[in-house]
Amino acid sequence: MFNLLTYAKKYRKQIILGPFFKFLEACFELVLPLFMARLVDQGIRNNDRAYVIQMAGWMLLMSVIGLVCVMICQYYASIASQGFGTELRNQLMKKINQLSHAELNSFGTDTLITRMTNDINQLQLALAMLIRLVIRAPFLSIGSVIMAFYINVQMGLIFLLMLPIFCLILYFIIKTTVPLYKKVQEKLDLLNRQISQNLSGVRVIRAFARKQMEEKHVNKVTDDLSSIYIRVSNISALLTPATTLVMNLGILALLYLGGIKVEIGGLQQGEVLALINYMNQMLLALIVVSNLVIIFTRASASASRVSEVLAVVPSITPSENSGNLADGQTKGILFDHVSFRYQADAGLALTDISLNIPANSVLGITGPTGGGKSTLTQLIPRFYDTSEGNLFVDGTNVRDWPIEKLRKKIAITPQTAVLFTGTIRENLQWGKENATDEECWQALETAQCKEFVENLSDGLDTKVYESGKNFSGGQKQRLTIARALIHKPDVLILDDSLSALDYQTDLNLRKALRHDLKETTLILISQRISSIQQANQILVLASGKQVGLGTHEELLRDSKDYQEIVASQEEENES
Numbered sequence: 001m002f003n004l005l006t007y008a009k010k011y012r013k014q015i016i017l018g019p020f021f022k023f024l025e026a027c028f029e030l031v032l033p034l035f036m037a038r039l040v041d042q043g044i045r046n047n048d049r050a051y052v053i054q055m056a057g058w059m060l061l062m063s064v065i066g067l068v069c070v071m072i073c074q075y076y077a078s079i080a081s082q083g084f085g086t087e088l089r090n091q092l093m094k095k096i097n098q099l100s101h102a103e104l105n106s107f108g109t110d111t112l113i114t115r116m117t118n119d120i121n122q123l124q125l126a127l128a129m130l131i132r133l134v135i136r137a138p139f140l141s142i143g144s145v146i147m148a149f150y151i152n153v154q155m156g157l158i159f160l161l162m163l164p165i166f167c168l169i170l171y172f173i174i175k176t177t178v179p180l181y182k183k184v185q186e187k188l189d190l191l192n193r194q195i196s197q198n199l200s201g202v203r204v205i206r207a208f209a210r211k212q213m214e215e216k217h218v219n220k221v222t223d224d225l226s227s228i229y230i231r232v233s234n235i236s237a238l239l240t241p242a243t244t245l246v247m248n249l250g251i252l253a254l255l256y257l258g259g260i261k262v263e264i265g266g267l268q269q270g271e272v273l274a275l276i277n278y279m280n281q282m283l284l285a286l287i288v289v290s291n292l293v294i295i296f297t298r299a300s301a302s303a304s305r306v307s308e309v310l311a312v313v314p315s316i317t318p319s320e321n322s323g324n325l326a327d328g329q330t331k332g333i334l335f336d337h338v339s340f341r342y343q344a345d346a347g348l349a350l351t352d353i354s355l356n357i358p359a360n361s362v363l364g365i366t367g368p369t370g371g372g373k374s375t376l377t378q379l380i381p382r383f384y385d386t387s388e389g390n391l392f393v394d395g396t397n398v399r400d401w402p403i404e405k406l407r408k409k410i411a412i413t414p415q416t417a418v419l420f421t422g423t424i425r426e427n428l429q430w431g432k433e434n435a436t437d438e439e440c441w442q443a444l445e446t447a448q449c450k451e452f453v454e455n456l457s458d459g460l461d462t463k464v465y466e467s468g469k470n471f472s473g474g475q476k477q478r479l480t481i482a483r484a485l486i487h488k489p490d491v492l493i494l495d496d497s498l499s500a501l502d503y504q505t506d507l508n509l510r511k512a513l514r515h516d517l518k519e520t521t522l523i524l525i526s527q528r529i530s531s532i533q534q535a536n537q538i539l540v541l542a543s544g545k546q547v548g549l550g551t552h553e554e555l556l557r558d559s560k561d562y563q564e565i566v567a568s569q570e571e572e573n574e575s
């Protein structure tokens with residue numbers, strides 16, 4: 001856990017000074033009962049008004065200084081813990097952005113969200129507590145015992161006797177609750193996953209009439225969570241009565257033995273009062289220590305979850321040769337005996353693909369579902385690295401391209417159209433920062449959605465709700481295409497992005513793309529032969545293997561797989 005403190009380096013001053021001020025306050029708190037004892041024993045007892053006022057004045061002064069110290073410490077604790085949380089979140093986000101798709105898949109979105117939010121909150125709280133209480137609480141509990149000995153050694157022995165009993169109670173509570181708190185965290189993870197899945201799939205759940213079933217699942221997780229919470233609360237609730245009982249017994253002993261000592265003149269009344277105060281202080285400090293143990297245990301689980309992500313060495317990194325780009329004479333994309341598997345122990349998703357895509361040409365990719373079409377295109381922007389063989393963009397191996405530079409050349413519209421919450425303009429500006437309205441309208445025109453946006457009362461300022469839920473599938477697809485082509489990329493990959501369009505719009509869009517993006521290499525993935533038959537070459541992929549490559553006419557003549565696909569679509573059209 002403490003290795004994460006490197007992210008709090010900037011707040012070194014607050015982390016050192018915060019506990020120092022709290023320590024000062026604890027010192028004042030520790031000596032206050034002594035002043036009170038003197039006030040009673042020497043001031044009130046002797047009816048010495050001036051002495052009473054003097055002692056009360058000192059006590060007031062110490063309380064005020066203590067208060068100022070507490071405020072300074074709280075201020076430092078807030079600055080340091082909030083700053084630490086922000087830094088950690090930024091670093092985590094940076095790391096997540098560096099992870100390859102395979103690494104992101106291995107974690108899963110839900111747990112990454114929980115780590116960014118709940119886990120970092122726990123760590124922020126732990127740091128705040130570290131600054132505020134980690135010195136103060138043990139100092140006060142040990143200090144109270146020492147002060148008790150300072151007042152009277154025999155009475156101090158009562159404290160020494162009480163201390164192990166308190167510790168035993170705290171040990172029992174901590175030992176039973178800490179594992180339960182860990183379970184709470186696991187259940188919270190599960191609940192987050194269940195809820196986010198249900199919210200994102202709410203339409204499917206309704207369509208399949210699975211509402212009650214899913215409610216049952218969520219209820220089961222929340223019931224489990226609440227039953228653990230109730231168990232933890234029940235056990236924790238024992239803490240106060242048990243410790244208060246022991247404390248009261250201790251106070252009884254103090255009063256009894258103190259009374260006897262006062263009688264025989266070995267102790268003064270004010271000192272007995274001070275001892276009772278110290279007993280209270282010791283107990284409260286120990287309760288704080290037990291809470292600290294729970295907070296730090298939870299934070300340590302959170303720290304290992306956050307560290308786990310931070311420790312991943314991204315597999316997609318620039319090669320040693322990075323930036324050593326080819327002379328620029330060779331243009332286009334070349335797959336040279338490329339094979340790929342998603343996990344080391346999984347089968348090949350692509351097998352021995354060799355393919356040359358000349359610059360500014362159009363490549364169509366088709367084939368049965370699961371054939372490897374999307375996988376192939378995801379290798380070009382280096383979302384994944386090839387397992388065997390090499391892939392070149394403009395004559396340079398993709399591993400040697402600076403990643404940002406490579407990805408800037410390529411625009412990709414994924415199978416599922418993703419829009420972000422904001423306005424249409426903001427979504428388009430994802431493709432090109434500071435794109436002018438004119439550029440936005442031009443992109444919309446090429447993507448065949450200018451008219452539809454013009455008809456919206458707010459035009460480019462129309463709000464886009466979460467994931468673009470206020471647009472139809474076809475509208476979303478065209479908006480994502482507009483976003484992809486707004487910066488006129490060198491390579492534009494449309495992964496089944498025309499599937500929701502009617503035939504006429506599909507045709508118009510392809511014509512516009514060719515007309516407006518003459519210097520762009522276009523890769524069109526489609527199950528619909530009519531969408532790709534004009535391409536310069538068509539690749540047919542089945543089970544990750546290249547089973548056909550050529551023009552529409554060549555494939556019709558030579559490729560059995562292609563002929564079957566065409567025949568099946570003709571049959572479909574006729575029926």
Ligand SMILES: Nc1ncnc2c1ncn2[C@@H]1O[C@H](COP(=O)(O)OP(=O)(O)OP(=O)(O)O)[C@@H](O)[C@H]1O
Nearest residue numbers: 105342343349368369370371372373374375376415
């Ligand atoms: N993230 C992933 N992790 C593991 N395996 C994957 C992943 N994505 C795809 N696959 C597997 O790789 C193979 C090729 O999938 P891919 O998505 O490339 O096919 P596709 O031809 O694009 O299919 P479709 O036409 O249905 O979109 C499939 O067997 C699929 O199960």
